[in-house]
Amino acid sequence: MDGAGRRRIYLMRHGHVDYFSPDITDPRDVSLTDEGCRQAEAARDALHNIEFDIAVCSGLPRTVQTAQTVLSGQNTPPALIVREGLEELKSGWLTASSREELAARLAYSFDGASEPGAAFLPDGELFADAEARIIASLEDLVFNDKWRTALIVAHEGVNRIALGWSTGGGLATISSFEQDLGCINLIDLDVTPADDGAGLQIERMLIKALNVTPYDFLKHGLPRTSLEHLFDVDFGGVRPKRQEY
Numbered sequence: 001m002d003g004a005g006r007r008r009i010y011l012m013r014h015g016h017v018d019y020f021s022p023d024i025t026d027p028r029d030v031s032l033t034d035e036g037c038r039q040a041e042a043a044r045d046a047l048h049n050i051e052f053d054i055a056v057c058s059g060l061p062r063t064v065q066t067a068q069t070v071l072s073g074q075n076t077p078p079a080l081i082v083r084e085g086l087e088e089l090k091s092g093w094l095t096a097s098s099r100e101e102l103a104a105r106l107a108y109s110f111d112g113a114s115e116p117g118a119a120f121l122p123d124g125e126l127f128a129d130a131e132a133r134i135i136a137s138l139e140d141l142v143f144n145d146k147w148r149t150a151l152i153v154a155h156e157g158v159n160r161i162a163l164g165w166s167t168g169g170g171l172a173t174i175s176s177f178e179q180d181l182g183c184i185n186l187i188d189l190d191v192t193p194a195d196d197g198a199g200l201q202i203e204r205m206l207i208k209a210l211n212v213t214p215y216d217f218l219k220h221g222l223p224r225t226s227l228e229h230l231f232d233v234d235f236g237g238v239r240p241k242r243q244e245y
Contacts, residue, residue: 138165
């Protein structure tokens with residue numbers, strides 16, 4: 001059947017951003033910093049020999065910029081497609097007096113995601129709802145678009161859920177999938193005709209590479225979590241004590 005066979009997804013997280021920049025009025029509109037641009041350029045150089053059939057991002061500026069940088073290394077890059085279903089989890093609200101306090105409160109964001117009614121921060125999007133829309137977007141790409149090799153540039157929470165989907169472990173696994181800024185994951189999918197003869201199905205998924213950072217392959221310069229890096233804080237290698245909201 002047309003579309004069956006081995007598919008490969010290069011799943012990236014966008015590069016570094018600064019949510020605390022004084023000129024930011026809407027966090028959704030934040031752009032890559034100089035550091036983020038360098039991370040995207042490192043990914044571009046690492047992937048320059050890959051021929052992508054399709055390229056997808058969430059449409060938020062930080063994913064658009066990262067994807068465009070990576071595609072600039074291609075001889076014949078595909079058009080960049082926006083899939084809003086791959087936007088980052090919609091967060092609730094927290095009040096904190098400092099970056100350190102905010103980072104400490106966020107440190108447990110993905111713990112307990114599989115529990116009934118669990119949300120991404122108080123009053124945020126339910127993890128179950130986010131999982132449903134993200135998996136629906138990914139399956140739509142697999143079943144309704146003809147490609148063998150895809151670039152997808154998304155966000156930390158999106159990637160964690162996609163990786164949980166790939167393992168079959170779902171939301172119970174996502175707190176274990178660290179996603180450094182500008183990282184690359186590699187997922188292979190075996191797509192076969194559906195058992196009922198109508199359409200396609202995913203027979204199995206294999207994670208071939210996880211959280212690869214081309215700008216620091218061995219992560220010698222990445223002792224902090226990506227959250228600590230974003231907030232420019234250092235908890236000394238120990239996750240802070242859980243704080244009540």
